[in-house]
Amino acid sequence: MSEMQNAPTLQNNDLPDLKLRASRGGFTLLVASQAVPIIVLINLRYVMAASYVSSHVDQLTGALISLVMIASGLVAWLALMNVKQRNRSQLNRYFWITMVLGAIAAVMALYQLWFHGVNSVGHYGETYLTITGVLAGYMVIGLVALYSGKSRNWRVGLNDDNEFSVGSTFKYWIFIVLAWLIMYLDLYLF
């Protein structure tokens, strides 16, 4: 740690809730910036391929991924509701369930990438592969974030300082679930 951390600052002096507000604001901005690529990709899909959906696309796996993602999102949401209780082992369980479900979804998304039946030099195919790949990337990042939240909860436990940031790993995962669902509708159905 540098000298700065121990110096008297706004946070550890008079205004303790400011740090929380800064974290919340910063996190909101982060998610907003992360949503920009998703918006670009939604547009790209219609620019490149209008609303065409290839008949070779693996609809079953796509729907299954969505179901698993919804389940993981619900668990993450439940966990968020309970973060305030600071129950270490309960939260740990939530982390594990979200992560296992998320990992299953990510592996299935990678499966879609590897064993796809679409034509990669067609405009639907290239968009399909790009979007699936980008979302698989987001999922991997989200899983690493969840793992960091899990480790902090388990090793250090929650306190006023880290409660928000540990909880926000669930929020970030929920953002990824929503992004997946939008892209699912966009790619597989409409």
Place this chain on the structure above:
Amino acid sequence: MSIGTEPGIGYGTEKPLVLKKSMPPIMKGIIWGGVGFLLANGIVSLLLDPQPGHPFITEPSVTVGWVVLMIGWVLGVGAWEGAVKPAFGRTSNWVAAVGWRRFFEYSTDHKVIGIQYLVSSAGGFFIAGLAAMMMRLQLMSDRMWLFPYPGQYLTTVGIHGTIMMFSVGTVALVGGLGNYLIPMMIGSNSSAFPRMSGISVWLVPLGIFTVAFSPLLGYWTTGWRGYEPLAQQDPSGILFYYLGVFALTLSSLLVALNLTATIVFKRAPGLTWKRLPMFAWGIITVSLLNIIWLPEIEITFLLGILSRIVPFPFFTATGSPLTYLELFWLFGHPEVYIVVVPALALWQEILPVMTRKSLFAREFGVIGLIFVMMLSGLVWAHHMFTNMRNSEILPFSFFTEMISIPTAFSYLVAIGTIWRGKFRINAPSLLILMSMFNFMIGGMTGVFLADPVINLQVHDTFFVVGHFHYTIIGGMVFSWIAAMYYWLPKFSGRMYNEKAGIIGAIWIFIAFNMTFGQFFLLGLHGMNRWVPVYPSYLQPMNFETSIFAFLLGLGFLFHLIHIWWAMKAGPKTEKNPWKSKTLEWMSSRNLAQPNFNELPEVVGNFYAYENDEPVAVIPGEGGVEIV
């Protein structure tokens, strides 16, 4: 090796222990990055190549390898110990270095980070400047002589433009001055997310090196815009363009998140929005642009990379090259305001101090910055008039000309402030005036360019190159140098030599106008962009333009040496030599100390120079200091 207090053991005994770092963090970053590259490159080659290892480096393998290299590099310079381990709940053995070593590793001190950004940016400026000198050298003759192949010349143009835009234009005033000054200006001891900021700065040198060494993979001919479908036909050097820009834009995105949260949430008590310093307004508007448009260009470049390495036909003849152009300029035009908005804010920061007069029409200054920010998203297609129908051109032409109105607010505020004041001529104030003049030329030629009739004539000529160098060098680089002189006493406790500063200012002003003023004329006479050879009737003028360009390059070097000298050996000066009222001058510049021992409370207007009313109350050691 560094000296510090060991955490954990000995805590509270205040006995300093000597802790050895196994090796200098930069070395560690290079090794981790290098090993990571080799491993990742090898794995991709094993997985994908029909004959793994022949050749060892392919487009997919180098791309994945580079991403792992980037991660290894930032982890090695200190992010692993300082940020990642704590993020995973492990105890960190990180001890911040002291002395000069702190500049060569991950740090969480916003002052150190600001200096790291400034130095990296200046490094980028001179590397890309060298490229400019080589271009001008080639253009002294109308045939190939310096470069054997046109691809080499075009690669040089691309390296020049890319490094200038993404490591200088976007970075120097925001990552550099913003990180150093903003926490002090708003009365805080740190930025909102110091660890993130400590990591982001290390992406800048990586990005610069990646672009500078792009010829290792082959030449690329697209320039800083990566135009499609040309990019798909280029040799592989274009990959390092995409990847280098990714590192640089990621860095600026993290800066934007950090500084926005800092300004919104870490202001000292009493520092209301109505009292927010102008430079902070500049940084917050530019950061909002960054938060929207940098992710946009990153995903666009990802599409470019995938198009090559998979490959996909997104932007080929059977795809939609125009989509790439739209996506590029959607970011590209806001980018020019990302470059210039903080410079406009610097005018408004420095002029009242130098005139001892209150900032004129402050609200208009703020409104101007905000409207420039908002309108900048509505004008992108003025770069593509040659591809458009008249009916489509018209709205973009209109909005482009409209944007000159909020831009002119900055002039209103600046001129109103100087008007009938006791204007003090010195290096910073002179450079600001020059910046205003240059940017006016840049802006007015921009209005011409927004006019379809003129645009269709001078598109892709040196007229355009003159225009944007007037805005970027004339507007932003001049303001940057002004700011370096103005805050030099803050950075170093020392003063520059006034005579040398003023001579240097006049020198670059003349050389700059003689160089780029002639770019307009060259363009009007038919000199195209992106060509190493040209019709012989343009040769005399090009020859003599190059001479002024070299003088300009020397002038920048002169300022660099002068500023360096002044920081090391200039005469010592008092804490607030300009008698400025903004908070950064009340804070400590000592790197081992917090900015403020006790937090200040803001009670007045920073820019009211016509009265002696107190601006802030700083509870000091010996009672309360009122400034």
